[in-house]
Structures are given as structure tokens and as C-alpha cells.
Amino acid sequence: SQKIEQNSEALNIQEGKTATLTCNYTNYSPAYLQWYRQDPGRGPVFLLLIRENEKEKRKERLKVTFDTTLKQSLFHITASQPADSATYLCALANSGGYQKVTFGTGTKLQVIP
Amino acid sequence: DTEVTQTPKHLVMGMTNKKSLKCEQHMGHRAMYWYKQKAKKPPELMFVYSYEKLSINESVPSRFSPECPNSSLLNLHLHALQPEDSALYLCASSQTSGSSYNEQFFGPGTRLTVL
Numbered sequence: 001s002q003k004i005e006q007n008s009e010a011l012n013i014q015e016g017k018t019a020t021l022t023c024n025y026t027n028y029s030p031a032y033l034q035w036y037r038q039d040p041g042r043g044p045v046f047l048l049l050i051r052e053n054e055k056e057k058r059k060e061r062l063k064v065t066f067d068t069t070l071k072q073s074l075f076h077i078t079a080s081q082p083a084d085s086a087t088y089l090c091a092l093a094n095s096g097g098y099q100k101v102t103f104g105t106g107t108k109l110q111v112i113p
Numbered sequence: 114d115t116e117v118t119q120t121p122k123h124l125v126m127g128m129t130n131k132k133s134l135k136c137e138q139h140m141g142h143r144a145m146y147w148y149k150q151k152a153k154k155p156p157e158l159m160f161v162y163s164y165e166k167l168s169i170n171e172s173v174p175s176r177f178s179p180e181c182p183n184s185s186l187l188n189l190h191l192h193a194l195q196p197e198d199s200a201l202y203l204c205a206s207s208q209t210s211g212s213s214y215n216e217q218f219f220g221p222g223t224r225l226t227v228l
Contacts, residue, residue, distance in 0.1 A: 009153075032214045043117075043203050043219030044156065051214070089155055093214065099144075099207065100169055101217065103155035 002028045004092060004104035012110045019080050021107045023073040023090035030092035032099075033066055035075050038087045038106070047088075048075075080111045117220035119204050125226045128194060134223045136187040136204030144168075145187040146217065147179060148203040156203055162187060163209055194227045201225075 007022035023033070031052050036044035050057045050066045050073070057064045063076040077084050087108045093099040117138045126132050136145065144163045148156035161169035162181040176198075178190040187204055201222040207215040 034214075034216075041201075041222070041224070043205070043222050045219070046216045049214055049216070099215065099217070100158060100161065102158070106153075106155055 002026070002092075002102060004028070004090065004102060006088075006090060006104045006107045008107055009105070010108045010110065012112060013080055015080060015082060015111055015113050017080055019077040019084070019109055019111070021075040021088055021090075021109070023075065023104050025071050025092060025104075028071075028092055028094070028102075029068075030094050032093045033064075033073050034091045034093070034101075035062075035064060035073075036089045036091060036103075038089060040087075044089055044103075077109075080109075082111045082113050085109055085111050117204055117206055117218050119202075119220040119223050121223060122221070123224045123226075125228065126191065126194065127228050128196075130194075131190070131192045133191065134189040134202055134204075134225075136189075136206075136220055137185055138206040138218070138220075139185055140206060140218065141184075142206035142208055142218070143184055144207045144209045144215070145181060146205040146207075147187070147189055148205065148219075150201040150203055150222070152200075160189075191225075194225075196227050199225055199227045 004025045034049045035047045038044040065074045087106045089106045090104040093101045147159040150156040160179045165181045180188040203222045204220040205217040207217045
């Protein structure tokens with residue numbers, strides 16, 4: 001069965017450092033991989049999308065890589081700030097139109113001042 | 114308006130009650146979704162509506178009954194729920210254009226407690 005795992009439940013880093021979160025998947029050939037941010041008691045907010053034929057995407061302090069051979073995505077937040085503290089979810093979808101999106105287990109990031 | 118609204122924010126119900134969750138969007142999206150999220154777990158897809166027709170039902174028990182009365186509204190009718198159904202219920206919407214990815218916009222969720 002399909003499985004999407006994120007490297008750790010929780011990650012603590014010092015303010016100003018780069019946070020790196022990992023997403024690994026098995027038994028899946030996604031066309032799209034996305035990263036979402038979720039704050040407590042709120043719905044997820046879309047951050048970045050990367051397609052299966054793309055290696056890297058950037059948006060401001062965020063960078064996503066996608067390795068379909070390793071079946072892995074890395075999500076980087078550079079110059080991290082306490083406001084970046086949240087749970088980050090990777091999500092996979094294998095079609096366009098309306099999507100059937102499957103979410104990973106999530107990593108709770110805490111940026112320490 | 115890029116907002117998805119959900120009502121109520123919180124709901125407490127007994128196992129014999131009937132209640133409904135509501136979701137609304139005015140972004141012109143023609144796909145709408147219901148997700149269930151238990152504490153410290155990722156959202157799990159329940160239903161997808163596309164152009165007001167049910168397109169995906171992820172083998173959800175019949176005590177959950179979705180309804181899409183028009184392109185802006187999505188309801189989830191609840192009846193005879195179990196305590197294990199207590200969770201955050203999230204609504205989302207997206208465009209349905211062609212073969213490209215369409216970002217999903219999520220509402221804040223309804224926190225449901227079944228006693």
C-alpha cells in the first residue's frame with residue numbers, strides 16, 4: 001500500500017539556521033508533490049508544488065527538491081524564524097483536475113530564538 | 114475572496130444526534146473536498162465533489178453523508194456517530210482546470226466531539 005513518511009515527528013532548530021525536512025514515499029508514482037504548513041487548530045496552507053519532471057523549486061526562503069529515483073523530497077527553510085514554527089506536511093497527488101491528495105505524517109518544526 | 118469558511122467551529126454531539134457541518138467558498142472552484150484529521154495525524158480524504166457530483170468516496174461509513182447543493186456549498190450530515198469519529202473535519206476547494214495541478218484551499222475546520 002502507499003506510504004508517505006516524514007523523517008521525524010519533531011525538529012528543533014536555532015533561529016537563523018536552515019531547517020531541512022524529509023519526505024519519503026513508497027508504492028507511489030506521484031505527478032505532483034506539495035508542501036503544506038499547518039498551525040494548531042487550523043487548516044493546512046499550501047506552500048510549494050514540484051512536478052515529477054522538476055528537480056528543484058524555490059520561493060523566497062523555501063526550497064524543495066524532488067528525487068523520483070530515491071522517492072524522496074527535501075524541504076528547506078533558510079534563515080529560519082520563530083514564526084516558521086508549525087507542522088509541515090508533504091502531500092502527493094497523481095493527477096490534475098480535481099486531485100486525490102495523500103498527506104504525509106507531518107513534521108512539527110520548532111524554531112528556537 | 115480566497116477564503117473557505119466552515120461552520121460551526123466546534124460541535125459536541127451525542128451518539129443519537131443528527132447534525133450537519135457546512136462549508137462555503139466563493140472562489141468559483143468546482144471541486145470541493147472533505148477531510149478528517151485526528152490529533153497528531155495527517156488529514157485523510159473522505160469525499161471529493163466535482164461539479165456538484167460525488168467523484169470520490171474513500172469507503173467512508175454511511176453515518177457520514179455528504180451533500181453539495183450548489184457550486185459554493187458543501188455539507189456533511191452526521192448521524193449515529195461513534196466517539197472515535199471525534200476529530201477535526203476540514204473542508205477544501207480547488208479549481209478543476211485540465212491536467213495541471215490545482216492548489217487546494219482549506220477552511221479552518223470544525224472540531225467535532227462525539228460523547
